Amino acid sequence: MTDNEDGIERTGAVREKLIEKKQDWAREGRLLTGTTADPARDRLPPGQKLVLDWPVLDLGIQPDVRPEKFRLDIDGAVENRIGMTLDEVLALEQQETISDMHCVTQWSRYDNRWKGVAARTLIDLVKPDPLVRHVIFHAHDGYTTNVRLDQFDQPDVFLVHEWEGKPISRQHGGPVRMLIPRLYLWKSAKWVRRIEFVIRDRPGFWEVRGYHNNADPWLEERYS
Numbered sequence: 001m002t003d004n005e006d007g008i009e010r011t012g013a014v015r016e017k018l019i020e021k022k023q024d025w026a027r028e029g030r031l032l033t034g035t036t037a038d039p040a041r042d043r044l045p046p047g048q049k050l051v052l053d054w055p056v057l058d059l060g061i062q063p064d065v066r067p068e069k070f071r072l073d074i075d076g077a078v079e080n081r082i083g084m085t086l087d088e089v090l091a092l093e094q095q096e097t098i099s100d101m102h103c104v105t106q107w108s109r110y111d112n113r114w115k116g117v118a119a120r121t122l123i124d125l126v127k128p129d130p131l132v133r134h135v136i137f138h139a140h141d142g143y144t145t146n147v148r149l150d151q152f153d154q155p156d157v158f159l160v161h162e163w164e165g166k167p168i169s170r171q172h173g174g175p176v177r178m179l180i181p182r183l184y185l186w187k188s189a190k191w192v193r194r195i196e197f198v199i200r201d202r203p204g205f206w207e208v209r210g211y212h213n214n215a216d217p218w219l220e221e222r223y224s
């Protein structure tokens, strides 16, 4: 158990062996079928298998983000930098969305019902500089991931806090995580603590370890 200056407890340890194995897979191009699919016609992206449960994947550390300790900073190259408590996030306009999830380790899960704040609502709040092209997500376990601004600014992208009518559990990144359903799930940061708008791209945890920068499951962009 570790506890640091943000007062958030973390249990577990970074699973170095697992991270190395996934890095090897990326180097070898494991799981690649070499095909693409058309999201207008096919629901399951190439090489994916449908699951009914919801697997848990992370680096091995699960932060215990108590609701009263939750803070979300949205900053970088923006007109209004903001910091919000959980109550302040919940006071923003809430929307429901249903989406599929696709993980690079080959599982897909259909029809997940979420509740949260649309990416557009966040963008309107902070007003990114016109030069901003990318968004970096920082999480409480030290995880980071990056997407292009145009991938973030989509109607199905949300900061979510409910799944199937219940608060998102700690193991799935609660109280609040990102949801970017049209990209492989590693782009959806659990335990998000900071959303940073940037002019120049900066690859995240998996992106520097051989995963694709763009991560479109329909184009099977698993590895770079």
Ligand SMILES: Nc1nc2c(c(=O)[nH]1)N[C@H]1C(S)=C(S)[C@@H](COP(=O)(O)O)O[C@H]1N2
Pocket (backbone or CB within 6 Å): 054, 055, 056, 057, 058, 059, 060, 103, 104, 139, 140, 141, 143, 171, 172, 173, 185, 186, 187, 188, 189, 190, 191, 192
């Ligand atoms: N903070 C954080 N977010 C993360 C990860 C992580 O290790 N830490 N793993 C990513 C990966 S690789 C996947 S597949 C999904 C898994 O989300 P789940 O555990 O809710 O299925 O979270 C993504 N977001």
Ligand SMILES: [Mo]
Pocket (backbone or CB within 6 Å): 057, 103, 104, 105, 185, 186
């Ligand atoms: Mo993943």
